[in-house]
Amino acid sequence: MSKLIIFLVTIFFMISCSQNLKQETLITVKGKIPVEEMGISLIHEHILVDFIGADSTGYHRWEKSKVIERALPFLMEAKRKGVNTFFECTPAYLGRDPLLLKELSEKTGINIVTNTGYYGVRDNKYIPKHAFDETSEDIAKVWIEEFNNGIEGSGVFPGFIKIAVERKDTLSPMHVKIVKAAAITHKATGLTIVSHTGTDGPAFTQLEILKIEGVSPEAFVWTHAQDGTFEGYMKAAKQGAWISLDNFNKNNFDKPGGIDWFVELLTKLKKENMLHKILISHDAGWYDPGQENGGNYRSYNDIFEYLIPTLKKHGFSQEDIDLLLIKNPQRAYAVNIKKMK
Template identity: 35%
Template sequence: MLRTVSGLITAQEAGRILEHEHVLVGFVEEGKLTPEMYDRNEVVTSVLPYLLKLKEAGCSTMVDCAPEYLGRDPYILRRLSELSGVRLITNTGFYKKPYLPSFVYEISERDLADIWIREARNGIGESGVHPGYIKIALNDGTTIDEMQLKILRAAIRTSLETSLPIQCHTIGHSIALHAYEIMKLAHFDQERFIWVHAQTFKVTDVYKRLAEAGGWISIDSILPGTYEEHVDLLGQLLECGVGDRVLLSQDTGWYNVGQFQGGNLRPYHHLFTDFFPVAAAGGLEPQWLEKCVTSHAFQAMSMRS
């Protein structure tokens, strides 16, 4: 089952799933973003037409990937879901420096996990909305720094105690391999782990290693102007035998806090209306593309009993 802002849904109800997109983002450092910095009604009015267009394109479910202190707002997501008919999924978890509040540096891994576990069990604040997954990030580079290592380990604890999957912002194959080894030592089932921004890895052996461990390969920057390179990359993933672990999304949207009327919002529907035809013309099987946004995405994002 997938846990949306409105409750649990089945695979049939979920339909097509965009597993990594954004509704609202506020890049305010030190965890100081608050709802007072934006108008919820304006956000809803601005984003709603894009969700209606997505629904028209045949997509029923979208995962919002802004964690707390970076734009997560369960009230906006629930209202948008009610108005658009698109089932939205939100998260628990934190991002990375410099967008973390000071207390995150001071508390233990166990205490950090307890915050997320409470949200998973009791809901987010007074909203009545429950998170459907854990969203974290790793620092860029070759090794995981101490802060993000604590966040990764807390996410593993949370997943083990709540059955929620983890989505992890990961740039580059070296940092991915470091995280892979940490999870292996922790005996963590990496089928519960989604490698976000895996298009940045670009090393066939790394894709194979992560997929063989059960990890999900999220190719999520499929935007206009990048279609040909993504067709090539997806072809390579199929050739190296990891096609059954691939997810597709765009990492797009979004209402940007601090910009006039949210700035330049970008559509969510182009993956289906524009990229899929290009990909099929480039030799990728339409049935496989559909699996990436249906059965693959549902399995990757599902809660486990």
């Protein structure tokens, strides 16, 4: 009998050890968590965005306590809707504030995820000066350093790479450099590449660069894909890329991002068995230090109050909803090096 118990205990330990080895993690502002703990996740939102430009922004531009006072009720409301993980997509030089996010995570109990990377849109206004003369390798070194040692001595680590490119089929040399830097960083860290992209052209241009660099499309999130085409989504998703429809807003009605548009598109994607590559979010928030009292702050509620009930009326199961809001974010953002096979 005792031999049998020892045998069973040994088997149990072997199984649990092998599961630990395989356990996939997400890096939040408070540290690593197993992806199974993510729960309902909003993958593209903002708490703070400062549009003044890389040459003038900095922590002097806002008072943390004021931003917290403004953002906290919106985050608590999201928590009451069931949100457990929140991806803050503001990159460095555009208002990223790791300690602010950590404090908000501690106050709300929500897992918040921040990022490393540079934002190239608007004529490189948000690219730091040093990056203009540097190579992709130099830029990647800065991002990998943040992954290894934390952001600016804050003890907060990035959980994904956030970049942005212009909506052009041919990318500028600066933007090619940024995409290559993201590829190098991904291969060194396993962080997912989230790229503000929009239309089909730059999405496929970036996927080609990543492939040349040996990075699988599985590591790429086509951000703001709502401005792309259905054919583009199917083609990119079949390659493995993630399609991020991240502008749900009840006030858009039948326009892209509105309820009719979303329901029609998601129904079409469900029919094509493609829901497993789709991510949804609001791209809402945020405190803007350039505006009085941070300006208009849009809530993170519309998906829960409008989209989900409507999808259910249109034949979506709880399993479909969980795929969009729980399972897909786990698979898209688990830290994992995804190389071309």
